[in-house]
Amino acid sequence: MNTIQSDGYQIFFEDSLSELVTFIKEGKYSRSFVLTDENTAVHCLPLLQQYLGEADNFDVIEINAGEESKNLDFCIGVWKMLIDFGADRKALMINLGGGVVTDLGGFVASTYKRGIDFVQVPTTLLSQVDASVGGKTGVDLDSIKNIIGTFTQPKAVFMVAEFFKTLPERQILSGLAEMLKHGLICDAAYWDKLKTSDLSLPAIELVHRSVEIKNEVVIEDPHEKGIRKALNFGHTVGHAVETYSMLKDANPLTHGEAIAVGMVCEAWLSNKKIGLPDEQLLEVSEVLTKLYPKHFIADDCHTALFELMQKDKKNQNGQINCTLLTSIGQFSIDNICTEQELCDSLRYYAT
Ligand code: NAD
Ligand code: ZN
The missing domain is CATH 1.20.1090.10 (Dehydroquinate synthase-like - alpha domain)
Structure with a gap:
């Protein structure tokens, strides 16, 4: 089972987290920022950290889990943290989570400093087969779903079947x-x-x-x-x-x-x-x-x-x-x- 070529980027299925490490090295990014929610921070981040190594070359930003976080208030929170961490235009966002994290993270990255690179590491079945592919990013406003957003393609998507093991x-x-x-x-x-x-x-x-x-x-x-x-x-x-x-x-x-x-x-x-x-x-x-x-x-x-x-x-x-x-x-x-x-x-x- 090989990779799938999408609109200017690749979707990886095998040994995906090693591929992510290679991708980061080759991209010569100034720093990486991993966006998680409170569940993926517990269930998925440890595995990612094993690959990224203990080296102090990434920061973690965590949002609350669930659709209630998919709004502009949380975007502002993440934008501010990127500013505080000194993220420049050569920074990379790694969105580690379900559709809420990949949609919001993609939107934040596509607008921060007029757009920085981001990759998707979808951790739910829905986000793997749907949300992480196709370039739609966005958040809800006044409970209108996905009303604010952009069409922006990620630089790559990494599918990891192991994440399903902890999914309800x-x-x-x-x-x-x-x-x-x-x-x-x-x-x-x-x-x-x-x-x-x-x-x-x-x-x-x-x-x-x-x-x-x-x-x-x-x-x-x-x-x-x-x-x-x-x-x-x-x-x-x-x-x-x-x-x-x-x-x-x-x-x-x-x-x-x-x-x-x-x-x-x-x-x-x-x-x-x-x-x-x-x-x-x-x-x-x-x-x-x-x-x-x-x-x-x-x-x-x-x-x-x-x-x-x-x-x-x-x-x-x-x-x-x-x-x-x-x-x-x-x-x-x-x-x-x-x-x-x-x-x-x-x-x-x-x-
Ligand atoms: P979600 O991101 O809220 O994840 C569902 C729950 O599972 C959350 O509580 C999350 O913390 C938890 N979770 C995630 N990974 C886990 C893991 N490996 N183990 C244990 N728990 C885990 O929801 P979702 O169903 O992944 O995605 C729904 C969102 O995706 C909606 O906001 C929807 O609008 C969006 N979406 C976007 C597109 C698109 O084209 N961009 C397509 C479909 C859906
Ligand atoms: Zn659907």
């Missing part, structure tokens, strides 16, 4: 939803493989295939003008369910759990609107509802969910656009869905 099961399942999505939109054989694999600790070969698919799509359409919308399958309904759950539930759904709901609904829409075969709709629903606990969506939430979908930044001209499937492995973008259809899809999920 819910976090594994969260990333898995994106992998299943990759199969559904682009690769039926990969979907079949995922269906029959032990997914409690996904093999790095499976992660590799997912990264390959995400990478191919984003290279073709770096700024989301067309084919990148393929990646939105499950996300129109899914994002609304995720936001609604964040507002209402004491223990909100993870991104992947919400996307799994979204994929069942959007598979139903695919069947009704563009001919996803009945047996494939059944297969998608069965696989997803077996893996993910059923989330209760009462009928009286449908209007609120629909309003959230209307606010989605992916929409244009007030119409709700879905990426759907013509068959497993074949996506179709820009399908306009009505309120009635979307509510019916939620009802299908609920039954």
